[in-house]
Amino acid sequence: MTQTTGGQVIDVEELRRTYVGGYTAVDGISFSVARGELFALLGTNGAGKTSTVEVLEGLARPDGGTVRVLGHDPYRERTAVRPRVGVMLQEGGFPSDLTVAETVRMCAGCTSGARPAGEALDLVGLTKRSEVRVKQLSGGERRRLDLALALLGRPEVLFLDEPTTGLDAEGRRDTWELVRELRNEGTTVLLTTHYLEEAESLADRLAIMDQGRIVASGTPADVTASRPGRIRFVLPGHVTAGQLPLSLRAAADGRRIEIRTRQVQRDLGQLLRWAEESGVELEALDARSATLEEAFLDIAARSGETVGAR
Numbered sequence: 001m002t003q004t005t006g007g008q009v010i011d012v013e014e015l016r017r018t019y020v021g022g023y024t025a026v027d028g029i030s031f032s033v034a035r036g037e038l039f040a041l042l043g044t045n046g047a048g049k050t051s052t053v054e055v056l057e058g059l060a061r062p063d064g065g066t067v068r069v070l071g072h073d074p075y076r077e078r079t080a081v082r083p084r085v086g087v088m089l090q091e092g093g094f095p096s097d098l099t100v101a102e103t104v105r106m107c108a109g110c111t112s113g114a115r116p117a118g119e120a121l122d123l124v125g126l127t128k129r130s131e132v133r134v135k136q137l138s139g140g141e142r143r144r145l146d147l148a149l150a151l152l153g154r155p156e157v158l159f160l161d162e163p164t165t166g167l168d169a170e171g172r173r174d175t176w177e178l179v180r181e182l183r184n185e186g187t188t189v190l191l192t193t194h195y196l197e198e199a200e201s202l203a204d205r206l207a208i209m210d211q212g213r214i215v216a217s218g219t220p221a222d223v224t225a226s227r228p229g230r231i232r233f234v235l236p237g238h239v240t241a242g243q244l245p246l247s248l249r250a251a252a253d254g255r256r257i258e259i260r261t262r263q264v265q266r267d268l269g270q271l272l273r274w275a276e277e278s279g280v281e282l283e284a285l286d287a288r289s290a291t292l293e294e295a296f297l298d299i300a301a302r303s304g305e306t307v308g309a310r
């Protein structure tokens with residue numbers, strides 16, 4: 001009988017992981033992922049993402065706190081969890097002399113209720129490469145083979161560690177489409193990625209890690225809401241930045257103006273009213289909320305200032 005804590009498929013409470021020598025790579029983090037949700041774990045290099053995911057995958061034991069996947073301890077109750085989970089590691093290792101189809105068939109032989117090899121290859125767009133030896137695949141094709149293997153057992157939970165690294169733009173879009181479909185069919189997905197656009201586009205919720213801690217979390221909109229958006233435009237030659245309303249605090253580079261604001265709609269309205277009343281034609285007007293990338297860079301920059309303080 002499957003138990004999940006409060007309907008959560010993944011439940012992490014105060015997880016700590018310390019390496020030999022006493023280095024704390026994961027420093028008491030908590031988060032949960034509901035059934036059918038796509039959760040992205042982001043972070044600077046060395047933030048502790050892989051150290052966290054390894055515990056969720058049952059590959060390592062926590063040094064503190066608790067972790068539950070599908071209601072079980074993934075390390076101690078590995079046999080209960082493993083058949084229901086698909087794992088795409090950062091470095092998938094498979095014999096390079098086998099062909100793509102042989103590799104998938106070999107893995108399918110060890111997976112109960114596996115998809116047919118052809119179906120798995122079709123899902124990731126590798127059908128035409130079935131008879132090619134693994135060592136002849138490009139880096140992006142290997143990532144897709146990794147994904148096919150992770151999907152073989154029709155997993156309820158899918159761990160994707162940087163699934164699109166090395167893929168070209170089209171391969172990345174195809175993978176996103178497939179991950180969305182899997183999520184829509186009810187698969188719970190935990191994704192780590194360095195591509196913020198990927199997290200913004202796919203994640204229902206996300207957490208940003210820095211130096212072993214979660215420093216921001218929520219929906220992509222929640223995480224970006226706390227960061228200022230921006231309004232940019234170019235003033236016509238006869239107008240100077242000094243003529244703008246005082247309440248619109250702006251940075252000016254000659255006639256090029258940038259307003260950083262948490263109130264994009266209010267300030268844009270005020271700017272447009274001023275332009276209308278003053279008969280000023282604003283050029284190249286562009287207004288938008290903060291992106292996840294800006295929020296992330298902001299966090300990374302602040303982290304840089306605290307490096308060495310820990």
Ligand SMILES: Nc1ncnc2c1ncn2[C@@H]1O[C@H](COP(=O)(O)OP(=O)(O)OP(=O)(O)O)[C@@H](O)[C@H]1O
Pocket residue numbers: 019020023025043044045046047048049050051052
């Ligand atoms: N086996 C290990 N022994 C000692 N320290 C380790 C070990 N594995 C990882 N670390 C350290 O723990 C920290 C977290 O590493 P981890 O690989 O979890 O980060 P990450 O967020 O996945 O980074 P990246 O984005 O670069 O993959 C790093 O400082 C790393 O050097």
